[in-house]
Amino acid sequence: MIRVILDTNFLLMPAQFKIDIFRELTRVIFKDFELHIVEPTLRELDSLMKKGKGKNKRAAKMGNQLIDFASINVIKTKEKHVDKAIMNIVSKKDIVCTQDKQLKDFLIKKGVNVVIMKKKSHLQLIEA
Numbered sequence: 001m002i003r004v005i006l007d008t009n010f011l012l013m014p015a016q017f018k019i020d021i022f023r024e025l026t027r028v029i030f031k032d033f034e035l036h037i038v039e040p041t042l043r044e045l046d047s048l049m050k051k052g053k054g055k056n057k058r059a060a061k062m063g064n065q066l067i068d069f070a071s072i073n074v075i076k077t078k079e080k081h082v083d084k085a086i087m088n089i090v091s092k093k094d095i096v097c098t099q100d101k102q103l104k105d106f107l108i109k110k111g112v113n114v115v116i117m118k119k120k121s122h123l124q125l126i127e128a
Contacts, residue, residue, distance in 0.1 A: 001031075002034070002095060003093065004036065004095045005038065005075070006037050007083070008045060011062075017121070019117065024122055028123050029125065035072045036072065037072055037073075038075050038086055040077065040082045041082050044082055049061050087106060087107075090107065090110070092111045095114070096113075097114070098114060098116070108126065113128050
């Protein structure tokens, strides 16, 4: 089973871009997988729900609901920042879903496959 780690921005996509990330992940990943987030993602979503406005606040609320709805596993970490937490726990067997360019570049150099959003309409798997 492949571990797929979602960056916070992926949990915002369904509300922001009307992308069904679950269907799209099934389309681009041809093996069985489990969805995961790192613990700082929960804090980031909580902060967006409290301090965000309008679309961002609604997207964070929906992202938080998706964690429960899809039974997304939470990876405990002492790291406070999402990207650093992902960098510290990821292995070549994992797939990371992110729109963060620096994180994407780091992961590809490390040999980790990445899923990104393309044309604000669908997802694409980039093999390292």
